[in-house]
Amino acid sequence: MxxxxxxxxxxxxxxxxxxxxxxxxxxxxxxxxxxxxxxxxxxxxxxxxxxxxxxxxxxxxxxxxxxxxxxxxxxxxxxxPNAHRPHHHLVCAQCGAIRDVHPTGNPLADLPDTERFGFTVSDVEVTYRGVCPNCAAA
Amino acid sequence: MxxxxxxxxxxxxxxxxxxxxxxxxxxxxxxxxxxxxxxxxxxxxxxxxxxxxxxxxxxxxxxxxxxxxxxxxxxxxxxxPNAHRPHHHLVCAQCGAIRDVHPTGNPLADLPDTERFGFTVSDVEVTYRGVCPNCAAA
DNA sequence: TCCTACAATGGACATTGTCTAAGTCAAGCA
DNA sequence: TGCTTGACTTAGACAATGTCCATTGTAGGA
Missing domain, CATH: 1.10.10.10 (Winged helix-like DNA-binding domain superfamily/Winged helix DNA-binding domain)
Known part of the structure; x- marks a missing residue:
């Protein structure tokens, strides 16, 4: 179980x-x-x-x-349910299919202090969009 | 106008x-x-x-x-309406305030081919979450 | 000015999510 | 095993957001 x-x-x-x-x-x-x-x-x-x-x-x-x-x-x-392994998402713009992905690099580090406007930034959510192989073939 | x-x-x-x-x-x-x-x-x-x-x-x-x-x-x-200048968003988890931000780096480049599963990736959307100065002060 | 295709209206409907009052049941305990 | 209790579940009303459609209105060209 x-x-x-x-x-x-x-x-x-x-x-x-x-x-x-x-x-x-x-x-x-x-x-x-x-x-x-x-x-x-x-x-x-x-x-x-x-x-x-x-x-x-x-x-x-x-x-x-x-x-x-x-x-x-x-x-x-x-x-x-995949909450215990940090990851982001790749979404097909046509059919809506979703895959978990694990990009390299840390997007949090890409946000310089001058772009934080005094916020305490704790989390980042990345969604890649594109077309999946199935939809591309059709 | x-x-x-x-x-x-x-x-x-x-x-x-x-x-x-x-x-x-x-x-x-x-x-x-x-x-x-x-x-x-x-x-x-x-x-x-x-x-x-x-x-x-x-x-x-x-x-x-x-x-x-x-x-x-x-x-x-x-x-x-700020559609002509690519940017991402920084959101306060408490009050919902939103700022446009311009991170350095290109998150698209951070997604290796092996993580693309055959998708043609064309776009990426990044949302930073944190606490804004107002809410932090309260 | 008049026509006509395109836009706006308003109200019904659909989808997604929240709340509540009343009934039900899991788990601890004798 | 059989109570007891408070947490859980239920059905359905309600709320928020978004879509659709038949009708009415109107911008812009002839």
């Missing part, structure tokens, strides 16, 4: 069927589902799960730092 | 009071309004302008490349 469930239990998270299902749906590499997609897949495993529970659970996973919210799509938030 | 209106007219854009008002609202540096804010300000100048028109006009300005859509906020799209 997934490490995620272990970690959550270790943190005193009360385990319920609903939470287990949501955690199971969010498992694997290059998984970037919208809340609605998570709900759809959760319903397939546990038909009576409600939308509110999915939203609540996703929100908790995010505040626990186990899942990342990413805003590559402009419509809906997406949830990325 | 603004260059924007000149450019649009030069492209054969049909000029109407509504479009003029939207273009006027979107003028200046560090302007990052939501569609709703644009509508509110447009209504102040032209009370009978409708929401649909604001959305349509914003959409057209974006496809003409005169305005950028930015997704710094997770709720609503924001519109950035």
């Amino acid at each position: 997934s490490d995620l469930l272990e970690r959550l239990r270790g943190r005193g998270w009360r385990m319920t069927a609903q939470r287990r299902v949501v955690a199971e749906v969010l498992d694997g590499e290059h998984v970037h589902l919208t809340a609605d997609e998570v709900h759809a897949r959760a319903v397939a495993k546990l038909p009576e799960i409600s939308r509110a529970t999915v939203y609540n659970t996703l929100g908790e996973l995010v505040s626990l730092g186990e899942v990342l919210e990413v805003a590559t799509d402009k419509r809906a938030k997406r949830y990325d | 603004s260059d924007l209106l000149e450019r649009l007219r030069g492209r054969g854009w049909r000029m109407t009071a509504q479009r003029r008002v939207v273009a006027e609202v979107l003028d200046g540096e560090h302007v990052h309004l939501t569609a709703d804010e644009v509508h509110a300000r447009a209504v102040a100048k032209l009370p009978e302008i409708s929401r649909a028109t604001v959305y349509n006009t914003l959409g057209e300005l974006v496809s003409l490349g005169e305005v950028l859509e930015v997704a710094t906020d997770k709720r609503a799209k924001r519109y950035d």
Whole structure:
């Protein structure tokens, strides 16, 4: 079973069927589902799960730092379970496919003090956009 | 008057009071309004302008490349008229304030071929997050 | 000035997300 | 094992943002 469930239990998270299902749906590499997609897949495993529970659970996973919210799509938030390895995203402008990528260099270092306007900068989010091989072939 | 209106007219854009008002609202540096804010300000100048028109006009300005859509906020799209000077964004995690910034270096070059998965990468969007001086003082 | 294609209107609808009141249940404990 | 309790879940109303469409209005050319 997934490490995620272990970690959550270790943190005193009360385990319920609903939470287990949501955690199971969010498992694997290059998984970037919208809340609605998570709900759809959760319903397939546990038909009576409600939308509110999915939203609540996703929100908790995010505040626990186990899942990342990413805003590559402009419509809906997406949830990325790959929270323990810093990475950025590569998005196909046509079909919306998303890949995790690991650029070299540190973009934080590229922002000189004069461009910080007194902000305390703690984080950076990079989204590359392009066309994926499938769409390029079509 | 603004260059924007000149450019649009030069492209054969049909000029109407509504479009003029939207273009006027979107003028200046560090302007990052939501569609709703644009509508509110447009209504102040032209009370009978409708929401649909604001959305349509914003959409057209974006496809003409005169305005950028930015997704710094997770709720609503924001519109950035500073489309002719490439730049990125610095966002306050607390109050949501947004500044345009110009990092050194080219993040596109930081993505090695092995991390491109066959994509043709054409664009990169960088969002720095931190705390602004106002919020830090509070 | 008149025409006509294009733009604007307003209101219904769609999508995404949040909230609440009431019912349910996991986990600790005797 | 069987309570107890507080956290969890539910359904559905509501809110915010965005889209669509049929109708009405109008900018700009003939």
